[in-house]
Amino acid sequence: MKLVWKILGGVALAIALLVGVVMWRTMQFGPKADAQAAITLPEPPAVDVNAAAEMLGAAIRIQTVTTTAGDPQPGADQPWIDLHAALQARYPAIFTRMTMEKVLTHAMLMTWTGTDPSLPPVILMAHQDVVPVNPGTDADWTHGPFGGVVADGYIWGRGAMDDKGSLIAILEAGDALAKSGFSPKRTIIFAFGHDEEVSGKGAQEIFALLKSRNVTPAMVLDEGFAVLGNFPLTGKPAALIGVAEKGYISLQITATTEGGHSSRPPRESGAVRIARALVALEEKQMPADLSAPPFNEMIQGVSADLPFVTRMAFANQWLLGSVITGQVSSDASANAIVRTTTAPTMLNGSIKDNVLPQRASAVVNFRIHPNDSVASVTQHVKDVTSHIEGLTIAQYEDGIGSEPSPVSSTSSEAYRVLEAVARSTGGGPNGGNVPVAPALVIGATDARYASAISKDAIYRFAPAIYDDADLNGFHGTNERLSVDNLGRMIKGYAQIMMAMGG
């Protein structure tokens, strides 16, 4: 009996210790202390936001639509010419102060040389082009997709958020600063690509040019995240600053077999081999990593707003790691930020129902997590399908392959300035305290080309607050930007230029 009580006592003590450790770790869980170092933001010059809204509407009416790589085609580039003319007419002060270089004809590289040109410059980015509107959906819009109507507190139309809002806000901010007599110590560069939605050749060429000039920036800022009015993980507002973006590769898996008549099929046709390969890839996903940045820092950044149980689980991954990995992986959005995703997209077999395919193939699209690379993904596919005979694996011919970006610093001055701007953007009129956290961008932006000149200072954030309805407009119907958000963006970009450049 005594022994039983001793054992039970030991178990109870162990459980109490375990609970104690779990609770203590949960209480300690949160953002790193040094992330709280305060930056006092300068007060930017006043801007007529309604006039800026009308200008954004005018920019939306100029249809700089790109659909395929190489757009705009020669002879079809009048909208880009018109956009440049409209910007130049509206912002004389900044166009006078900054030198302009046209790269690949329509990408704009503008430079405001600082009084101390030895300082690393700050680069603000936006893109001039927009995605098309799906044919047949024009009538679904509250206001026409290219009407540029300002109504009900919004600027309506394709490009309002993605990304002419940033284009106009950066120029409004720069123009107001130039008019106010502001003269930056640090050089300020604007980089406005003309074809982000198809290939980003404009931005790629701009960064190649800056690299040839040995430019190493203190900050590169592009689109990607903002303050989210409803962050799915917490159900509360959160400001996310993109510090990395995923890479991209499409691989084609091909099974070559004899083909022939389907009345006498072999035991394992090419189509079956492809099916087995896809099932194998589905069942053996690339590994999730909850402990790598930026995911771990994002969770810490918003930890105060997490439900207690979720917070406890993240704080105690040493104990609950496998449970929480399973939970995160079962949610499509969360899964996409913790691992390289595997998405079979194009399937090809024979062209007739009674003919066996001689070549069956599948294209699988991977979005590459910063832990992985084009090479490691390709190797993974080879390893996982190595037991299946007769397969070849190659990069899909029409696909683009790009490595994931490096993960930028969250302890740099640039990040602290963005953090202060994000907090002030999200605070609203009552000065509420919105958590700010680094995050991984799962789509591709022009900022990926900036890794040619920076490994740790590329950020993706717009000083605006987006609610769920706003987010539906991205590449969708009823894209719109609130006039309030345009005001926040002009203010935020001006503060960034002043805090970084002043």
Ligand SMILES: [Zn+2]
């Ligand atoms: Zn965009």
